[in-house]
Amino acid sequence: MSEATGLLREPWESFERQSEAGTLGIWAFLASEILFFGALMLTYTVCRIENADAFAAAGRATNIWYGTANTAILLTSSLTMTVVVQATASGDNFRRLILACLTVTAALGTAFLAVKGFEYKDDIEKHLVPGAQFALTEKSAQLFFGLYWTLTGVHAIHLTIGILLVLRLALLGFRRRLELDRNPEIRVTGLYWHLVDVIWIFLYALIYLPGRAS
Amino acid sequence: MTDALLTGDLPLPAHPDYLRDGTSLTSWLTTTDHKRIAILYAITITIFFFMGGAAITAVRLELFMPNGGLLTSDAYNKLFSFHGIIMVWFFLVPSIPNTFGNFLLPLMIGAPDVAFPRLNLFSWYLTIAAGAFTVYALLAGGVDTGWTFYTPYSTMFSNSHVFAAAAGVFVVGFASIATGVNFIATTHMLRAPGMSWFRLPLFVWATYATSLIMVLATPVLAISLLLVMAERWLGLPIFDPAQGGDPILFQHLFWFYSHPAVYIMILPAMGVVSEIIPCFARRRIFGYDFMVYALIAIAGIGFFVWGHHMFVSGQSPYANLIFSFLSFVIAVPSAIKVFNWTASLYRGQISFEAPMLYALGFVGLFTTGGLSGLFLASIPVDVHVTDTYFVVAHFHYIMVGGAVSGFFAGLHFWWPKVTGRMYPESWARFAAILMYSGFNMTFLPQFVAGYLGMPRRYHTYPPEFQIYNVMSSSGAAVLALAYLLPLGYFAWSLFYAERAGNNPWGASGLEWTTTSPPPPKNFDRQPRVDRGPYDYHPEGESAGLNPPEVQNAREVR
Structure with a gap:
């Protein structure tokens, strides 16, 4: 624990309590985030109940291959992030493993954004942006795509923040300026990363699966 | 020094208090001291308060005459919208939590600072950035949707600066969430030894309950405004009925935040009053446990009454029934x-x-x-008075009569602790009475005008309502004077008033055991708590005039 005391910040006297407060704080923030996305998904649900056929038709117009690939990418990134968090919590020296996994996590997050970018390009070329040029003729298909762009856009912003946080840890680590033993920053970043991942699992079901069962 | 000798402690080396510990502007703008951040917030919200007040002064002047003439309809709409947006999100929501909450929470629980001091400062900068957006919206030409941003007007028809104003409110929401997270972690993790949950002063409980609402309700406001911004800026038809969107859904999302937000405004004021009444009655608070449960119950039930804002919006009658019932329950x-x-x-x-x-x-x-809220919770009466001045009077009694009175109560009570100076008592009493009278002169006639059918948000009205509007506007002038007076005598007191001791009111509570103003880390020795709050007299006896036995701050391992 002697190394860990280098992480002690004002106003704390005990590293354990500081660490616990960090965990409590991030969980409170995640509760807030869940209500943020929860309200957005509620909006989607209400609109879908009111326009079931249009949402099924619009759901079929999404590109499920991009969505599925991204789900695989993001779930794998959660695995590498978990390895980082468990390795720091173990108390042993896993420096190379932690740095490798941080790098892979950030790379997978970036890969997700790249795939998303290709998907967006594809959507724009197919005129799936609400407006006068919109491709689908069902009455409320534009509403589905309005929510599609909002949901995926807000999620991508959250993921970008996550990537920057992980990159920051990785860069500090490579310059040997990151305390690796039980660092609360690593656990807090990990929790945030997993939340962004879990939200994507919901979005995948909401965006890509409607209208494809039959 | 004498205090220290009397209580048997060794004298401590003198060091500067938090106000004099670094005097440069940079030392203030980069501070992580919760007390300095509280002062930064106090200055900020005072500026916003007078901005919102200036807007409503023009509105009240306009309402002197039934046919207006001073303002165009458009300017009138923009002024009352600006008043609402500024007063709700830039004054009332941050008022007591971010000033007294920041200043007092660590002092009251015996901590050196809040749990995340840098996040605390970041939250203030977010508030400033958000205020810049909103003030820009005003300077660029104003916003005319009212503070509620109702769709589809705000998304499809308004030609005013809805985007900038909504962006401002969106950003200030993050400041609110950051503060809430900070206070929750502080209350859980930084209480002094012996400070158990049921020894917490009621102000701490109130701040804690408020923080829970901030964290859980504000994100829903953020998303509702984000959708409005997306519709205006990107043309995504989220609330467009022609595309299958649902404008009423916006009202649900908006009030899911904005009704609990009423409790963000009133719970901290209840906390302030719960500190002051025992002190000046020299009594223990009656029913401490029930006060705590009531705070938590209000915060909890407050999440389930939002539908009473929508009794006439075409909501299902069964939903109306349940929301009406729950609105009675929260009383x-x-x-x-x-x-x-x-x-x-x-x-x-x-x-x-x-x-x-x-x-x-x-x-x-x-x-x-x-009590006027109960009229509105009852559907038949609400249908009659919806969107009239009755509603305006009702929520101003809660927010101005309640929250702002609580704010001024706290300002006078803790002024000696914050600044180390007493305020001029006679002037302060005069201002308090003037504020109470001016408030009732302004808003009592509005109950009558509203009940007789005068709608809100119109700048012309039938001549039979003129008498109520003249009474209201004259009262507003008195109220304005009562708000300006403290600005004068508080400023005067900073330079000329007598110095306050550690505990000028003979109050219980840890914040009165440290010096006035407190040192940068609040307590020279870690306080240890061995009794409950409001210990003004032995249990079971009536009040005496003796000062309470204050908690001794001693070294603990």
């Missing part, structure tokens, strides 16, 4: 609090210093506002 814990404040006065040794005048004013005005 029960509020009434428990009023009865307990009143009972705390019984067999007390009451004195009427300015904080007490404001606190007693709060109890009366809050009760009036609360």
Whole structure:
């Protein structure tokens, strides 16, 4: 624990309590985030109940291959992030493993954004942006795509923040300026990363699966 | 020094208090001291308060005459919208939590600072950035949607600066969430040894309950405004009925935040009053446990009453029934609090210093506002008075009569602790009485005008309502004077008033055991708590005039 005391910040006297407060704080923030996305998904649900056929038709117009690939990418990134968090919590020296996994996590997050970018390009070329040029003729298909762009856009912003946080840890680590033993920053970043991942699992079901069962 | 000798502690080396520990502008703008951040917030919200007040002054002047003439309809709409947006999100929501909450929470629980001091400063910068957006919206030409941003007007028809104003409110929401997270972690993790949950002062409980609402309700406001911004900016048809969107859905999302937000405004004021009434009645608070449960109950039930804003929006009658019932239910814990404040006065040794005048004013005005709220919770009456001045009077009794009175009560009560100076008592009492009178002159006639059918948000009205509007506008002039007075005498007191001791009111509570103003880390020795709050007299006896035995700050391992 002697190394860990280098992480002690004002106003704390005990590293354990500081660490616990960090965990409590991030969980409170995640509760807030869940209500943020929860309200957005509620909006989607209400609109879908009111326009079931249009949402099924619009759901079929999404590109499920991009969505599925991204789900695989993001779930794998959660695995590498978990390895980082468990390795720091173990108390042993896993420096190379932690740095490798941080790098892979950030790379997978970036890969997700790249795939998303290709998907967006594809959507724009197919005129799936609400407006006068919109491709689908069902009455409320534009509403589905309005929510599609909002949901995926807000999620991508959250993921970008996550990537920057992980990159920051990785860069500090490579310059040997990151305390690796039980660092609360690593656990807090990990929790945030997993939340962004879990939200994507919901979005995948909401965006890509409607209208494809039959 | 004498205090220290009397309590048997060794004298401590003198060092500067938090106000004098670094005097440069940079030392203030980069501070992580919760007390300095509280001052930064206090300055910020004072500026916003007078901005919002200036807007409503023009509105009240316009309403002197039935046919207006001073303002165009458009300018009138923009002025009352600006008043609402600024007063709700840039004054009332941050008022007590971010000033007194920041200043007092660590002091009251015996901590050196809040849990995340840098996040605390970041939250202030977010508030400033958000304020910049909103003030830009005003300077660029204003926003005319009212503070509620109702769709489809805000998304499809308004030609004003809805985007900038909504962006401002969106960003200030993050400041609110950051503060809430910080206070929750502080209350859980930084209480002094012996400070168990049921020894916490009620102000701490109120701040804690408020923080829970901030964290859980604000994100829903953020998303509703984000969708409005997406529709305006990107043309995504989220609330467009022609595309299958649902404008009423916006109202649900908006009020899911904005009704609990009423409790963000009133719970901290209840906390302030719960500190002041025992002190000036020299009594223990009556029913401490029930005060705590009532705070938590209000915060909890507050999440399930939002539908009473939508009785005439075409909501299902079954939903109306349930929301009406729950709105009556939430009056029960509020009434428990009023009865307990009143009972705390019984067999007390009451004195009427300015904080007490404001606190007693709060109890009366809050009760009036609360009882008129029951009229509105009852659907048949609500259908009659929806969107009339009755509603305006009701929520101003809660927010101005309640929350602002609570704010001024706290300002006078803790001014000696914050600045180390007393304020001029006679002037303060005069201002308190003037504020109470001016407030009632302004808003009591609005109950009558509203009940007779005068709608809100119109700048012309039938001549038979002129008498009520003239009464209201004259009262507003008195109220404006009462708000300006403290600005003058508080400024005067900073330079010329007598110095305050550690505990000028003989109050219980840890914040009065440290020096006035407190040192940068609040306590020279770690406080240890061995009794409950409001220990003004032995249990089971009536009030005496002796000062309470304050908690001794001693070294603990």
